[in-house]
Amino acid sequence: MIAEHQNGEVDYDRMVPALADAGREQMPMIRADLERAGALRSISFRGVSSDGWDVYDVAFENAAMEWRFALAADGRFSGLFFRRLP
Numbered sequence: 001m002i003a004e005h006q007n008g009e010v011d012y013d014r015m016v017p018a019l020a021d022a023g024r025e026q027m028p029m030i031r032a033d034l035e036r037a038g039a040l041r042s043i044s045f046r047g048v049s050s051d052g053w054d055v056y057d058v059a060f061e062n063a064a065m066e067w068r069f070a071l072a073a074d075g076r077f078s079g080l081f082f083r084r085l086p
Contacts, residue, residue: 001080002043002058002067006034015077023080033084037063053079 004010008031012020023030038061046055046066053068063084070079 001069001077002034002040005030006040013076015080016072019077019080034060037061037065037084043067053081057085058082 001010001014005027008027010023010027012023015023041059041061043059044057046057049055049068053070056067056069058065058067065082065084068079068081069077072078
C-alpha cells in the first residue's frame, strides 16, 4: 500500500468505497508528503491498537512515520492513517 501511494498507482478496489473516495481526494497531499519523506528504508510491525488497527513504524530516507491500517470483514482496507513521528 505504501509503495502504491509512492508510485501514484493505488488499487482503490482493495479499499471500501468511502476510503477509496477519500484516498482519491487526498492523493496529491499523500504523494507530496511521501516524496518529501524519500526512499522507503524499513517497515516494522508494532502491534494492534486497542481499536483493532494494525500499527507499523515506517522509516524513510528523510522521515519516520507511523502507518495504521484497518481491514473490513471482506479483507478490503477500511481505514488508512499515517503521520510523521518527531
